[in-house]
Amino acid sequence: MALSFVSLDCRGIRTRGGLVSLHKDLLVQADQLARLGPGRPKQSSLRRAVSSAYYGLFHLLTFEVSALYVVEPGLAARINRTLNHGEMKKASSMIANNNLPKALQPQGGGYDIQPEVRMVANAFVSLQQARHEADYDLSRTFRRQETLEFVQSAGKAFATWDRVRKTDDARLYLACLHLWERWNKDQR
């Protein structure tokens, strides 16, 4: 089975405490589902592919957020559970549009977030909406190549993230994913 755009460099895929890399598996699964029954794909397969592509990126980012603090898998899992899709979307849409939370904005503005980080944030917002439509909106159909493109988008976000994950902007984005509300309050 072709995995042309999710062929991640396994050296770049991190595991914690020997645990299987859930995010990578979800991405591979998304690709497999999108290619099932090429002639007449089932809507259920295509919709699950879109959903898996989003959750792959979601779990990659939550994995990285908890890794900012701890190594121990149990603690990391509990930190992951404090993240929510809504706040992650809000933070990602702002970061993708090159906006920092109010508390971090330099006086006079002028801070440019790394384009690669903005690209990952952009993919996160777009895939979250696609996942919502795939799971709940039965008024539209999904097509095979359309679905493959969503999976490609997630795959590119994975690859881009791997290149920039150690930068300040990437860590800042991760922190924003769960501190956005707090950091974006009006400063006194």
Added chain:
Amino acid sequence: MALRDFWNSVRVGAKLFAPQAIVDSPRLDAEAIERALRGSTFWLTKAVVVGFQKDDFSFLPENERNRLAELVENFREVASTVSPAAPTSQAAIEKALPLFREIVERLGFDRYEDAEAFRIGKLIEEAIAPSKPPDLAELRFRSGLDHSGDPALWIWAFLTKEASENDEEFLKVAQKLRELLDPIARHVAPDRWPYLSFRSIVEESELVEAS
């Protein structure tokens, strides 16, 4: 508001009600529109073009705006000769039908799901016109709120048959189009998040097995 009123009046008059999803909407050609209009003459009234103001279409190129205004004016003229209390004459129908059909065609109900999508879509199409990639067959637009209630714009880009013949080529072209369309959409409608999807113009008509 007036743009939306006009948009809705024409759509209702032509009995082209909003599809389930614009992306799956069947193509509307002149013949299909005419067939629908010949089914009844309820559309032959000034009310179907209510709300039209030329200034509301400032986003259209001048020649398109002028042509739409001309069509509406001529249609109103014919409609004003029709009495609601008497049967509509064949002569009036034959005079009004090509005018109303062209108005319907120009509003592109199969490509723009709502009035705001029409406005933004036209601006985006105009922005890419000078460098329109040959692999792009068609764009479709919808405006609304996304799942979390934020203003959004959905754009479906349909790729040509040639660009969709194999998945590798399709994905390569889609990636290029994403890079082209995303910043343009953000520039044209900065208050709306652009959600882009890509389809093949061929795959559009392919049957999808119900799950």
